[in-house]
Amino acid sequence: KMSKPQLGYWKIRGLAAAIRYQLHYSGVEFEDVLYEQGDAPDFDKQVWTDKKFNLGLDFPNLPYFVDGDFKMTESIPIHKYVADKWKPELLGKDAQHRATVNMIAGVVSDVKGGVTGPSYSGEKDTILKIVKDKLPAIVSFLGANKFLAGDAVTWVDFYFYELIELISFVTEGQVLKDYPTLEGYSKNFAALPGLKEYLESPTCLDRQVPFNNKHAKINNKP
Ligand SMILES: N[C@@H](CCC(=O)N[C@@H](CS)C(=O)NCC(=O)O)C(=O)O
CATH class of the missing domain: 1.20.1050.130 (Glutathione S-transferase Yfyf (Class Pi); Chain A, domain 2)
Structure with missing residues (x-):
């Protein structure tokens, strides 16, 4: 086996x-x-x-x-x-959908790196500036969609969900108040079958x- x-x-x-x-x-x-x-x-x-x-x-x-x-x-x-x-x-349904997923991943990855680096050096102001500069474009791309790349979950949602968790920790929840769509997205995402059981275990x-x-x-x- x-x-x-x-x-x-x-x-x-x-x-x-x-x-x-x-x-x-x-x-x-x-x-x-x-x-x-x-x-x-x-x-x-x-x-x-x-x-x-x-x-x-x-x-x-x-x-x-x-x-x-x-x-x-x-x-x-x-x-x-x-x-x-x-x-x-989870990869996306066709060439353009997969390309979109990869594009979002690049954007999310830059924000993730931009938040993580200053977490190690202790520069909270730098984190807040990156969030302020970079998050609005992602939030507006998400719009009223259920998931980042449309109505079906893709692998980049797992990556983005954890970034929201991290920013939410650093901002003591403020990010979810500033961007209510992120709060809805996050709650909805955490309720996905399989993920929900893991998060609640x-x-x-x-x-x-x-x-x-x-x-x-x-x-x-x-
Ligand atoms: N591009 C790599 C970066 C990986 C990376 O930076 N790993 C860090 C932790 S987040 C590390 O400590 N790597 C172990 C090492 O460099 O030996 C990835 O996305 O996986």
């Missing part, structure tokens, strides 16, 4: 939470392989660096995904592989670990 696919990552939400949401929604049985950074003052990363070059990864990084003999890194390609293999409709990893690694100046303690 083939072993379950493995998702390797720091013991945080970071870039892995959205992949976990998608795996749960898609009904994939998988295993989290968690690397826990050491505490202050050293914030040691040795649990990972000891393994990093011995896992047979072509481009060693976190997150990684192992499915039988197949191993890969890069978070967005992992989302797309998981969709392609277990729920291809007492063992939900993403409700137990922080967004960022331990050396981040802006971080939650769930």
